[in-house]
Amino acid sequence: MAKNLSFSYSKMGMYKECPQKYKFRYVHMLPEKPKYYFAFGSALHAVMEFIFNPARPQFPTLPQALDFFDSTWSKTSFEQKGYSSAEKELEGYAEGRRILESYYAKNAAHFEHPLCVETKSTLEIDGLNLISILDRMDYLGDGKIKILDYKTGKTVQREPDQLYMYQKVVENSPVIKSIVQAKDPAVKNVRVGELSFYHLPTLTEMKFERAGDKEIFNFWQNVLQIADHIRAGKFDPTPGENQCRWCDYRNLCPVFTGKDYCPSEDANSLPAPFPATPNAPQTLKKTEQDVLSENIDRLGELYTEISRLEKEIISGMEKNHFSRHFGKHFKAELTATDKVEITDTKKTVLLLQELGLLTKASAPTKTTIARLLTDDSVAADDKAKLQKLVHIVKESQLKIDPSL
Ligand code: SF4
Numbered sequence: 057m058a059k060n061l062s063f064s065y066s067k068m069g070m071y072k073e074c075p076q077k078y079k080f081r082y083v084h085m086l087p088e089k090p091k092y093y094f095a096f097g098s099a100l101h102a103v104m105e106f107i108f109n110p111a112r113p114q115f116p117t118l119p120q121a122l123d124f125f126d127s128t129w130s131k132t133s134f135e136q137k138g139y140s141s142a143e144k145e146l147e148g149y150a151e152g153r154r155i156l157e158s159y160y161a162k163n164a165a166h167f168e169h170p171l172c173v174e175t176k177s178t179l180e181i182d183g184l185n186l187i188s189i190l191d192r193m194d195y196l197g198d199g200k201i202k203i204l205d206y207k208t209g210k211t212v213q214r215e216p217d218q219l220y221m222y223q224k225v226v227e228n229s230p231v232i233k234s235i236v237q238a239k240d241p242a243v244k245n246v247r248v249g250e251l252s253f254y255h256l257p258t259l260t261e262m263k264f265e266r267a268g269d270k271e272i273f274n275f276w277q278n279v280l281q282i283a284d285h286i287r288a289g290k291f292d293p294t295p296g297e298n299q300c301r302w303c304d305y306r307n308l309c310p311v312f313t314g315k316d317y318c319p320s321e322d323a324n325s326l327p328a329p330f331p332a333t334p335n336a337p338q339t340l341k342k343t344e345q346d347v348l349s350e351n352i353d354r355l356g357e358l359y360t361e362i363s364r365l366e367k368e369i370i371s372g373m374e375k376n377h378f379s380r381h382f383g384k385h386f387k388a389e390l391t392a393t394d395k396v397e398i399t400d401t402k403k404t405v406l407l408l409q410e411l412g413l414l415t416k417a418s419a420p421t422k423t424t425i426a427r428l429l430t431d432d433s434v435a436a437d438d439k440a441k442l443q444k445l446v447h448i449v450k451e452s453q454l455k456i457d458p459s460l
Contacts, residue, residue, distance in 0.1 A: 060185040061283050065221040071282050076293035080305040083291070084319055088304045090138035096148050097208035100256055101191060102128045103156060104206055105174045107167070108192060115167045118160040125152055126402070143421050150405050150414070155256050162259050170204075171195040171239060177229045182276075184283055188225045193232070195239055200249030201226055212255040212262060220275040223248045223267055370452050386456050395451040396426045404445050411438045 071078040080086050106124045107116055116124070129152065134145035171193045179186040194202040203222050226232050226248055236246050251264040295311045303309070308317045373381055373390045380389050398404055404425070408414045413428060425446055428434050
């Protein structure tokens with residue numbers, strides 16, 4: 057018997073966007089680059105799950121929710137999140153905290169425990185393993201469910217496929233049925249009573265009614281047709297200005313390279329589409345994986361050696377009070393600069409907000425704070441307050457050049 061095809065709303069969306077992109081991602085298993093908006097959204101989803109966890113008898117306070125957000129946020133670097141710089145990441149961090157504060161101000165007095173949060177359902181249906189994660193479900197009584205999906209992008213709009221997919225899952229999933237029956241044993245069938253998108257950045261809710269059977273039937277025919285195309289290996293690219301501009305697979309795509317992507321070709325002849333991860337190219341030959349691993353180790357060892365040598369040279373030059381010294385072929389120059397160290401980022405963000413300086417600094421990075429401390433347009437009193445939250449350290453910088 058043929059194996060069920062693993063499917064989800066996001067897989068469907070990618071196939072509809074471009075079947076070739078789907079093939080890169082889910083057939084060749086080439087991961088995409090991290091995207092900051094996914095990292096931002098997942099940090100906020102994690103906090104909403106924390107706030108509304110039905111197992112907790114009491115809702116967390118705002119400081120507890122903010123602490124949870126901080127610890128979730130700090131688990132990954134700005135690169136891992138997909139931000140282009142630490143400054144951009146801090147803007148995201150400040151925006152996340154702002155959203156939580158506004159959310160509490162508007163909703164905390166009316167918090168109610170949901171039926172369940174972040175419910176993962178795998179529904180086996182029509183040859184598919186349909187995987188869905190539902191952000192929040194509330195029980196409306198009489199077997200009816202309200203599905204709530206948090207949105208964290210710039211805007212929110214009706215996404216019919218997502219609504220239909222949720223409805224299909226909720227009304228057919230044995231897992232969800234058992235959750236509802238645990239609450240209300242008399243329920244025979246689960247029905248969607250209401251679907252809702254909650255846009256966290258603007259605290260607005262868009263509500264939708266249950267879709268009619270005909271809409272769901274047509275949607276499902278479309279899902280099954282896409283699944284058939286995937287099984288039949290139909291992955292013709294559908295290039296378009298928007299999707300290709302942001303596509304991580306451009307440098308592998310036949311539309312741009314003029315030839316089919318072949319994973320068994322020498323990996324060194326292919327442009328690397330993204331940083332390697334533990335899940336990266338399953339399709340590489342074993343020997344290529346070995347070479348890749350060896351190169352990673354060699355590079356890591358070289359970095360370690362460079363770092364050790366730098367420290368040794370700086371220490372030797374400082375001890376001898378040299379600002380410049382020569383090898384046979386290279387010269388070393390040592391400069392000392394004042395570096396700002398931020399002692400408490402959260403307090404600094406709040407202080408910048410209070411002083412109305414957040415627009416000047418955009419985020420409390422070492423560079424922006426150093427700039428504010430020397431900015432003539434910033435009041436001396438404000439600088440003094442800022443100075444209490446930072447300390448200045450001397451940092452030696454080593455420059456190596458050919459000594460010609
Ligand atoms: S570059 Fe364009 S055509 Fe090629 S896979 Fe990406 S979206 Fe599809």
